[in-house]
Amino acid sequence: MRKYVEDLDFRGEEHINEWTPWSPQDIRRKKGVLEAARMMLNSALTAPVAGGVPSTEGHLVYGQEELESVARKIEELAYTNKVWKEAFLYEAVMVRDSDVIIFLGNTRCHETPLDAGCGLCGGGLDCSNFYEKKTHKYGLVDITDRSSPRHINGPLCTARVGDLGYAVGSALWTACTLMVDARPFASVGMAGQKMGYCPKSGMVVGVPVAAKSKNPYVDVNVDYHLINMEKVLDNTRKVYGTARIIRGFDYRKWIPKPKAVGKEEEE
């Protein structure tokens, strides 16, 4: 039997703590989340789909620069639609507070529909609602022109979009089972799609994942893009330094003490 060197020396210790961010102990924690995210993605691939047709692709994204890029793309999108602005700005903060992002996309909804005449997209008894708005020859959709004035180049096969929902649902179910925090976001998905994640997909949903003492995706305050943990900490850094210098002393010679109650009167 072959023995691996690491098997012969199976021992060690791992200190894990979310504080301070991006420290070795925090990165070890993030690696645990990455393992959970991998299992979530596997769950997404086993989700029920119409006709048992494979149509889900996934992308795992992690790292400080990578998450910051996604957050900035969401902020960019926020300013393209008044309705999105505040929610998307909040969600960009959540992305920065995440450990891993799972992007899940459906590779068929824009190109190879279910062709079952289910009616979900247009309400009819055939697939004409989809094909009449697509460039195609005898039902083979030409997706080579990827330019679109819209955020998502619809129409899409809604049955396939439903399959994407199943994939997202299964990923989220596994997150619950593994007790990591996760939520599905349109903003994260659209940003990811524009950045090239899930490159073969017509629609993408982003599922940020985290394992922290406070779930990043719930219980936010107003103006969350202005008042959040990162900003609070930065503001503490901003004011505390100044607070120290306005009243300095040589601690080796004298340290101010609180007045003892009644002592002054006796003296």
Added chain:
Amino acid sequence: MGHLFGKEYSLEHVVDVAKSIVLAIHKAPQITGKTRIEAEILWGEDLVPVIEVMEQTGRAFRYVQWDYETIKRCHDKGESPVIVAIGAAASLSNLGWNCGSCGFDTCKEYNEFANGVGSGLLGGPSCNWKVLDWAIACDWACAAAWQYRVDNRIMGSVGAALGFLGYLPGSSVKLGLALGPPRDLVYYSREDVHKVLTYEMDKMDLLNSVPAMFAGFPGGGNPAYKTKDDWWAPPENVKFWMDPAPLEIVQDALFEKIPLIVAKYSGEIEARYKK
């Protein structure tokens, strides 16, 4: 003190499991946070109208036929499946996202198109983001069922029947999660369909659905298809034509037979929602 045993107790408990599954449906996370989800539970004799409608749609669509045969045969044996009906109000968008995934530039344009339309087998038209929310809820229903180790399958066939009969009146899209009876492999490798399935049917379904599998040498431009053991004597070829027979079956099922079934049951079903 107590002593529970036998098939009846197990079957009844599937209804309790269905109730727990409905909790999971409503707990499922949403992307929009604005999609109204409905769920109902049907079993026993209340499945009869659903089974009757599925019999008709099953004439037109093989996948419905298998679901129909499975549910009907379980029901007839006294092992009623329990159906969790899951719907959502997805036809109109109140999001204002103007994302374009529906094919319109704005939600306003889409809503103008979608208002009053809607005759698809599974419902529609739909806002794709609301369908995503609904699908996540359906997926959580399936996942919850697996957690209880109850055989289950989410079915468009049942959803279409629910739509015809007027169940889930507030929903524009509907699916049915069939649960139980409590044994292994009810809806996968379906034993209850053994008596219906013939070798010839299976072979013809494959020939019709995956013709490339049976194609001979294509170099001549008109390949022979291996439809029999001695496929070369004489060879048979593929020909495309408009076959009116399947369309006639669809027409008869959807517009002749099913309206009669709906007329028989819809009054009673509608009355339940007025209570």
